[in-house]
Amino acid sequence: DELERQKKVEEEARKKHEEEARQKKLAEEKKREEEEERLRKEKFEAERKKQEDEELKKKKLQTELAAKEETERQSIIAKKKLEEEAAKKKADEELEFVKWSAVEKEWYSYKKIIVDINTEINDVVKDNKELKSFTFKSKREIKKKMAQMSTSLAQLKKIMEDIKGILTTAFQFNEVAYKWLLNFMAKAIVNQAETEVIVNIQAANAIGILATHMMSNYTGFKDILLARIIKKCPYLVGYTCNIDTEEGRRRMGWKYLENANKWEDETAYAERMGGICGIWSVVTQVRFGPTSNVHPYPISNSWKMLARQVDTPTEKLTNAHFCVVAAWWDISASKFLMAFGRQGDKLMELIWNDWTNSVCDKRFAAAARLRLLGEEWRSTGKAPGLKPLE
Template sequence: MVRTRGLLDSPSKQLMQDLIRDLEQLKRVKEYERRSFYENLDRIDREREEVHNAAINAAAAKRDQLRREAEELLQQHLKAVEEERRRKEEAERKRRAEEEQKRREKLERERAEKERREREEAAKKEAERIAREAEKKRQAEEAERLRKAKEEEQRNRQERERLEQEKKKQVEAQLKARKEQEEKAAEQKKQQVEQTFLGETRRTPQEIAEHQRYLALHKHFKQFRKYMSLNNTWGDMRRTIKKCVGQLLTDDKAANRTPTNEIVTTLKKASTLQEPSVDIRQFIAFPPPHIASEEGRVPALLIYLLNIFSKAIIAQLAAEAGITPKCAGPLGVLAAQVFSMDAFVYKGCPMIDILLAKYHFVCPVLWGFYGSESTEMGKTALGWLRDEPGGPFVSRQVHEERMIGLGAGFAAISLRDFSRTSRQNPLPNTHFWKALSNIVNVPPEEVQDTHLTVLGAMLKFSAPRVVGFWGDLGLLALRNAIVTFPGSLPKKSRARRPTISIVPFNDLREISIFNHDCSSYSFEGIYSDDHHPPVESGREVQETKPNREQFGIQDKGYKKEPKQQW
């Protein structure tokens, strides 16, 4: 204790006490600062709390005000809706009341109208009853009077009839004889007119029967198409054939192989479907004896598709080759190729009659059947198309385009060279010669523009083949068809008639037959049956060339057209 007090009494004692006092003051300052800091924070928190509470209270008051306004607006809307509903209900009630009133008034009017009609009907029936009774009485009196008058008249009539009977019999006999004479004369005149316009007077009975047989076959094919119930596969095959026929090109033989192969493949596929089947004899105009003697069944689908193929060939010739005759070449090659294939030849008989039947119908001038273009009967005989069955005929331009295509197509089919193939020619060149003969041997006064149109189309691109098949006699035929035949027509009609021309080739420039007078030669016989290959049942037996020296013509040499390669 004494020591401690001594230490405190030391010089540092005062310093220690100062330090202690300063430390205590510093603690009180820090305590004061801390308390002041927290008091300041508490004050700020209270102020902010008051501001926040004031804002919350203001928002709550605003919300309460909006809610009250919304409730008032809702009440007003509900009141308006209720008033509108009441108004509509009142209007609906009034409308129903008015409708009910109108219905009642209508029923009342109908009831009154019905009662009025019933009264009128009853009065009418009563008046009719009275009138019938009066009429019966009058009729009875009239009948009695008529009976007496009739008896008197009958006695007088019998007397007159007895006197007039013999005279009447004589008059009737005279009238009957005169009527029979008039009917006979009219029938003879009608037959004469029909024969004159149809050109049948120039044809033999055998040729007429052959033409009628092909027309009947064409009609039979129309009926046959109706009986073929096609499924989707058969419809696709039909569309494939029509599409491929339309895809043939004029000068591109390589490109034509694709549609040709597709058509052949489709037809061969049809030939494998043995059922349903049909008798082949009904689709051949003149079946050979070995076919006509027994029934031969072939796939009906094959016949149907060959008919579709022939129809497509005819349509394409009439449409495209009529404008560009050169397009007939590929179509002719295709038709000859298809109908010459062994798969489509039945026991050595090609089915070309399917195509010929259509040709007989659309272009009869090729077989010598024609008529006057100034009459409907004549146009029908010429194969002039109508816009629709029983409708007006197509224009002359459309008809001439069709005939150009068909004439060029017939030449393209019938002038094919089969000398380098083992296949049978389905349409030998004798058919071309015969068609040429049928046209150029028409009397000049009966020649129609259709004859010249078809003739020009047949010869335009066929001259090299005509010369290649028949030599100098073919040249004579060309000169007669191009020079002599048109020159023999009446002069007054030459200006409006179609012209006949051919594409020039070396033979015509080198051989002088086209440059000098041939009047000393007789051209009447060069189209006769003695100067073209013989035929048997419509099929060629052997192709032979006429004697070149028959007309005293020296052969200066000519180039044959290259053989057609299949």
């Protein structure tokens, strides 16, 4: 019994020891698990905090970048606004109410035609003996025909037919010779405007009809003639520049008198401008029959010319501006009113009244004459125009 009891005590002691060992092991495992959980939580918290810090840093960077971009955007907008305001101010100062940059561009386009004629036609003829001989012989024939111009319609028709024969022969002979003669015809028309029309305004009729006929029937002549006209009288496209330099005077069509070593006087210059405008005015108003060609340069160009004149900055206006418009009035006023009715009436009222008043302190002779023309029109109700050919 004692032995059994001893065994039982030992067994209980063993079991107790094993239980204590198991409990100790469980406690250690629990402690280890708790430590691992603590470490895991610390690591998770550290990673979370790191992520939050990175997100905050990222957001801060994005905010700073957005602020920088917004500042740059506002700076660009402000710069663009300043540039636009400066451009507008410059445009307002230089162009006034008309798109003067477009006017200058149009003037340059005609100037280029003259340059091209000199290099592609005149230089070729000059360097070719056969072409030179042919063109100069044809030129003499044309000059004879042009000298026969009168107020007779029958005579004009014969001249146009004779010139047609000369140009047809030239076209068949050589294209460069043909173009050279077209250029000569354009120069001859402008020359007669400068010499004959300023003496007798009725002379503009036959010359203008001849010019319009040729513009309508001879390819390329329209551009050549307009280039020659605008070179001598740029007012007709609304072009105006300062004349305080030699280049400025040349651009505005002033003649330099080599024999006198001086520029022509203002009266002679203004008269020439009026004469050229006379031919140009007739061209815009020549009427074509219903079965004829479309008008190559219609009266709408008169509207454009007048609008550009009245929109020219007052400080740039000269006596010549009013001389040109007065010449136009003498020839085209009646036809202009027929074409544009009430709106034409308003523009003509603006021209003779408001426009001339804008320079009353400058005492331009041509402005005074234009005002008299307007007053006569208002008092009589009759607008002037040319007599038809006989």
